[in-house]
Amino acid sequence: MKLPFRDTYDDLFRDFSWDIPDKFNIGKAVSDDWAQREPERICLQHFDPEGKHLSFSYGELSEQSASLANGLRAIGVHPGDRVALLLPQGFETVIAHVATYKMGAIALPLALLFGAEALEYRLRIAGAKVIVTNAFGLSRLEEVRERLPALEHVVLVGDDDKAGTIAFEHLVKAHPAVFEVADTGPHDPALMIFTSGTTGPPKGALHGHRVLIGHIPGMQMAHEFLPQPGDRVWTPADWAWAGGLLNALLPGLLLGVPVVSSPAQKFDPHMAFRIMAEMKVRNAFIPPTAMRLLKVVERPRESYDLALRTIGSAGESLGRKTYEWAQTALGLTVNEFYGQTECNFVLSSMTTLGVSKAGPIGKAVPGHRVAIVSADGEVLPPGETGQVAVARPDPVMFLGYWQDDKATEAKFVGDWMLTGDQGRMDEGGYIEFLGRDDDVITSSGYRIGPAEIEDCLLGHPAVQLAAAVGKPDPVRTEIVKAYVVLAPGHVPSDGLAAELRNWVKTRLSMHEYPREIAFIDDMPLTTSGKVIRRELRQRSVLEATGS
Ligand code: ATP
Numbered sequence: 001m002k003l004p005f006r007d008t009y010d011d012l013f014r015d016f017s018w019d020i021p022d023k024f025n026i027g028k029a030v031s032d033d034w035a036q037r038e039p040e041r042i043c044l045q046h047f048d049p050e051g052k053h054l055s056f057s058y059g060e061l062s063e064q065s066a067s068l069a070n071g072l073r074a075i076g077v078h079p080g081d082r083v084a085l086l087l088p089q090g091f092e093t094v095i096a097h098v099a100t101y102k103m104g105a106i107a108l109p110l111a112l113l114f115g116a117e118a119l120e121y122r123l124r125i126a127g128a129k130v131i132v133t134n135a136f137g138l139s140r141l142e143e144v145r146e147r148l149p150a151l152e153h154v155v156l157v158g159d160d161d162k163a164g165t166i167a168f169e170h171l172v173k174a175h176p177a178v179f180e181v182a183d184t185g186p187h188d189p190a191l192m193i194f195t196s197g198t199t200g201p202p203k204g205a206l207h208g209h210r211v212l213i214g215h216i217p218g219m220q221m222a223h224e225f226l227p228q229p230g231d232r233v234w235t236p237a238d239w240a241w242a243g244g245l246l247n248a249l250l251p252g253l254l255l256g257v258p259v260v261s262s263p264a265q266k267f268d269p270h271m272a273f274r275i276m277a278e279m280k281v282r283n284a285f286i287p288p289t290a291m292r293l294l295k296v297v298e299r300p301r302e303s304y305d306l307a308l309r310t311i312g313s314a315g316e317s318l319g320r321k322t323y324e325w326a327q328t329a330l331g332l333t334v335n336e337f338y339g340q341t342e343c344n345f346v347l348s349s350m351t352t353l354g355v356s357k358a359g360p361i362g363k364a365v366p367g368h369r370v371a372i373v374s375a376d377g378e379v380l381p382p383g384e385t386g387q388v389a390v391a392r393p394d395p396v397m398f399l400g401y402w403q404d405d406k407a408t409e410a411k412f413v414g415d416w417m418l419t420g421d422q423g424r425m426d427e428g429g430y431i432e433f434l435g436r437d438d439d440v441i442t443s444s445g446y447r448i449g450p451a452e453i454e455d456c457l458l459g460h461p462a463v464q465l466a467a468a469v470g471k472p473d474p475v476r477t478e479i480v481k482a483y484v485v486l487a488p489g490h491v492p493s494d495g496l497a498a499e500l501r502n503w504v505k506t507r508l509s510m511h512e513y514p515r516e517i518a519f520i521d522d523m524p525l526t527t528s529g530k531v532i533r534r535e536l537r538q539r540s541v542l543e544a545t546g547s
C-alpha cells in the first residue's frame with residue numbers, strides 16, 4: 001500500500017495501485033503486527049510540560065489493548081457495538097482505540113471540548129454502549145447520562161474509585177494480555193466519526209477498516225515519502241477529529257513512526273513550538289487556523305531548536321499568505337492537503353516532486369480519482385468552477401452516514417461523491433478551493449468564494465484571522481462582510497476598517513471587496529479549529545435587522 005519511489009508526480013500517480021487484502025483489522029495492523037517483529041519499538045511519546053516525557057512501545061500497546069479487549073468483552077461489548085472514546089491525546093486513548101478495533105466493535109471518538117449537549121447528541125445518535133473517558137469527560141457526561149438509555153458502562157481513565165464507573169486500569173490489569181483479533185475484512189465497520197458540524201448538524205460517517213490503508217498514499221505525499229529515518233509525527237489537533245486520528249495518529253502507528261502526544265489545551269503557539277522542539281517532531285500536521293496563530297511567535301527558528309522535515313495542513317484553506325509566511329519563518333514549504341470526514345486525504349501537495357503552489361491545494365493523491373463536476377455529475381474541463389468530487393470505489397470513502405441512507409444517497413451523483421465544496425482545476429491538475437457551497441457569496445450576480453478575500457486580508461499586517469460572509473442586502477442580494485481578529489498590538493478603528501476595505505479593493509476585483517468590516521475578539525471555531533461562517537452569517541443578519 002506504500003507509494004513507490006519515483007522522481008515525478010506523474011510517474012508516482014501512474015505506477016501506484018491499491019493492494020487491499022481480504023482480511024484487515026486496524027487494531028492488529030497498528031499493534032500486534034509491529035509487536036511480533038519489534039516489541040521494543042516506540043509507538044508513542046507523551047509530552048509532559050514538566051519535562052517528564054514518557055515513551056510507550058508496540059509490545060505494551062499490543063498487550064494492554066488485548067487485555068482491554070478482553071475486559072470490554074467481559075462487560076458485554078460485542079462486535080458492531082459502538083464504543084465512545086472521550087479522551088485527550090495519550091497512551092490510554094491509543095489502547096482504547098486499538099482494543100475496540102481488535103474486538104470488531106466500532107470506535108466513536110469524541111472531543112473533550114464538546115459541551116454536554118453536543119456530547120448527548122452524538123452518543124444518542126450512535127447508540128453508544130460504552131464510553132471510555134476521564135474525570136473531565138465524566139463531569140460533562142453526568143449532566144446527560146440519564147437521557148442515554150443505550151449507554152451501559154462508563155470506563156474511567158485515571159481514577160479507580162468513582163461510583164457508577166469501571167476503572168480502566170482495573171479492566172486492563174484483570175484480564176489476560178492475549179486476545180484473538182476479530183476476523184474483519186476491509187469493508188467491515190471500524191470507526192464512526194462525526195463531521196465537524198461547520199455547516200449544519202454533524203453527521204456520523206461510518207468507515208471500514210480499509211480507511212486506514214486508504215490514508216497511506218496521502219500521508220506519504222504530504223510528508224514526503226514518510227517514513228524516513230528519524231521521522232516523528234505530531235498534531236495539535238484533537239485525535240477525535242478525522243484530521244487528528246487519520247492524518248496523524250493511526251497512519252503514524254501503522255507506518256511504525258513514533259507519534260508524539262500532548263495534553264489537551266487551547267491551542268497555544270508558544271507551547272506548540274516547545275513541543276515540536278523538545279520532542280524533535282519531524283512531521284507536523286497543523287491546520288490552517290493554528291498555522292495563522294503561530295505567527296505571533298517572532299523568529300521561531302532562532303528561539304526554538306526545530307527538527308521539522310515536513311508540515312502538512314488541511315481542514316480549511318491554507319491560502320497564499322500563510323504558505324509564504326511558513327516558507328520565510330519556518331524555512332519549510334507547507335504541503336496543503338484536502339479531504340473530508342466522509343472521504344479524507346484525496347488531494348495533496350508534495351514539494352520535493354514539484355507539486356506545490358501558493359494558492360491551490362495540490363493534485364490528486366495517487367489512488368484517488370478527483371474531478372470538478374457539474375451538479376448533474378458531468379466532469380467539467382479545466383478552468384471551470386464546480387463541485388469537487390471523488391469517484392467510487394475508494395478505500396477512504398465512508399460506508400455511509402449512520403442510519404441515514406437518504407443522506408448517504410444524496411451525497412452521490414452516479415459514481416461521483418460530491419464533497420459540497422466548490423473548486424476549479426487548472427491545466428496542470430492543481431485544484432483550487434473556492435469555498436463550501438453554503439459559504440459562497442452571491443453579490444450583484446457574482447459568485448464569490450470567501451477564501452480569496454480572507455487570504456487577501458491576511459496579507460495586511462494588522463490582521464490575524466479573517467472570515468468573509470455574505471450579508472443579506474436588498475439591492476445586491478448579499479454584500480461581502482468581513483469579520484476580523486486583529487494581530488496583537490493593533491486596535492479597532494474606523495480608519496483601520498477603511499484601510500482594510502481599500503486593501504482588498506486594490507488587490508482583488510472591485511466586486512469582491514468587503515463593504516463592511518467588523519472587528520471581533522474571538523473567531524467562532526469548531527472544536528477542530530475551523531471558522532464557523534454560518535454563525536457569522538447569522539450574526540450579520542441580526543445586525544442587518546438591528547435585533
Ligand atoms: P460539516 O460537514 O458537518 O459541515 P465539516 O465539513 O467542516 O463539517 P470535516 O469533514 O471535518 O467537517 O471537514 C471537511 C471540509 O473541510 C471539507 O469539505 C472542506 O470544506 C474543508 N477543507 C478540508 N481541507 C481543506 C483545504 N485544504 N482547503 C479548504 N478547505 C478544506
Ligand code: MG
Nearest residue numbers: 195340341420
Ligand atoms: Mg462536511
